[in-house]
Amino acid sequence: MSNEAVDVLVIGAGVSGLATAGRIARSGRSVGVVEQHRRAGMETSTHNSGVIHAGLYYSAGTLKTQLCIEGRHMLYEFCAKHQVPHDRCGKLVVATTEEEVGELERLRQYGTTNGVEGLEVVDQAFVRGREPRIRGVAALWSPNSGRVEAESLVRALQRVAEADGAIVLRDAKVVGGESLADGSFEVRLQREVIDARVVVNAAGLFADDVSAAFGGETFTIYPVRGEYAELKPSRRAWVNGLVYPLPHAKGHGLGTHFTKTIGGSVLLGPTVRYQDRKDDYEDDRLPLESFAESARVLMPEATIDDLTYGGSGIRPKLHPASERFADFMIRPDARVPTLIHAAGIESPGLTACLALAERVGQFVDEILA
Numbered sequence: 001m002s003n004e005a006v007d008v009l010v011i012g013a014g015v016s017g018l019a020t021a022g023r024i025a026r027s028g029r030s031v032g033v034v035e036q037h038r039r040a041g042m043e044t045s046t047h048n049s050g051v052i053h054a055g056l057y058y059s060a061g062t063l064k065t066q067l068c069i070e071g072r073h074m075l076y077e078f079c080a081k082h083q084v085p086h087d088r089c090g091k092l093v094v095a096t097t098e099e100e101v102g103e104l105e106r107l108r109q110y111g112t113t114n115g116v117e118g119l120e121v122v123d124q125a126f127v128r129g130r131e132p133r134i135r136g137v138a139a140l141w142s143p144n145s146g147r148v149e150a151e152s153l154v155r156a157l158q159r160v161a162e163a164d165g166a167i168v169l170r171d172a173k174v175v176g177g178e179s180l181a182d183g184s185f186e187v188r189l190q191r192e193v194i195d196a197r198v199v200v201n202a203a204g205l206f207a208d209d210v211s212a213a214f215g216g217e218t219f220t221i222y223p224v225r226g227e228y229a230e231l232k233p234s235r236r237a238w239v240n241g242l243v244y245p246l247p248h249a250k251g252h253g254l255g256t257h258f259t260k261t262i263g264g265s266v267l268l269g270p271t272v273r274y275q276d277r278k279d280d281y282e283d284d285r286l287p288l289e290s291f292a293e294s295a296r297v298l299m300p301e302a303t304i305d306d307l308t309y310g311g312s313g314i315r316p317k318l319h320p321a322s323e324r325f326a327d328f329m330i331r332p333d334a335r336v337p338t339l340i341h342a343a344g345i346e347s348p349g350l351t352a353c354l355a356l357a358e359r360v361g362q363f364v365d366e367i368l369a
Helices: 015-026 063-081 098-114 124-130 150-163 204-213 233-238 288-298 349-367
Strands: 005-011 031-034 091-095 120-123 138-142 146-148 167-169 174-179 185-189 193-201 222-231 242-245 257-260 266-269 307-317 329-332 339-343
Touching (some): 005 015, 005 185, 015 193, 015 339, 015 349, 031 193, 063 146, 098 120, 120 124, 146 150, 174 204, 204 339, 233 266, 242 288, 257 288, 266 307, 288 307
Parallel strands (some): 091 242
Antiparallel strands (some): 174 185, 222 266
């Protein structure tokens, strides 16, 4: 692709960028994807719980809700078609005291209003039947929640996009760019220059930097680290599926939850920590005892001896710690309309990636019509 021209250049080869590249390539446009790492999906896309969300938590009018619900159906279909390991295992959102039971009903009504199917408040016997070691007086059962092996999903999205003609350049960092008078772009990489009629900014943690590089809107991506512990292999049978507390009161996360992955490990997390660096996954990790304290909320018998350190991820949030919510930014830039943002794609971005791609693809179709 050196010194070549494409209709659309996608910056970032996470699940959002790869799904978008595939959608645009299938419409007959020439598409390039540039990724600064040596392989696709090395940041937020694979540093998460791998949960397929049903669409419980956000207001009905938000993109997070709309694209989560649309994307969930699309993702299950995609995974089945392309042999991506996944299952529709369901999720329990657990009330640990009688005072919390009313919150379960409110969450059920909220999710049902959003269009989530099959939600029901279940009793302690139901919880014990599915998760014998979890303490709960009741729970919200979400039968359409699930889990996916994220790295396999990334590989499948890339494979499909390339089969439809997209070209993925890895180890290709954007070092500069220019928006030209005719609305097209000159994008400078470390070793080459690419001309593009449209640029899709799916750069994750660096989406604000990409926007600035092309003269687009000014916004801030706040890097928020989420750390995980894991149950030791001898304790993995203690959890069978997805077990969540009620959502975090401050709105920054869904609470420290148990996730049994497709591979059989059991994650506890993620935590929420706003930080300055976008590449700091390991400095000043939380002590393991803090995870044990969180674990005991849902599993009283858990001790520090049952846990080991897991990985960590960094979410690209669009709001500071002082605010509770920011929606996905999926739209053309207000200053440079041929620059399309897919920014602030945190949870439920993995679930929503294919629906997000369809929305971005529609913007591209309108611009290049």
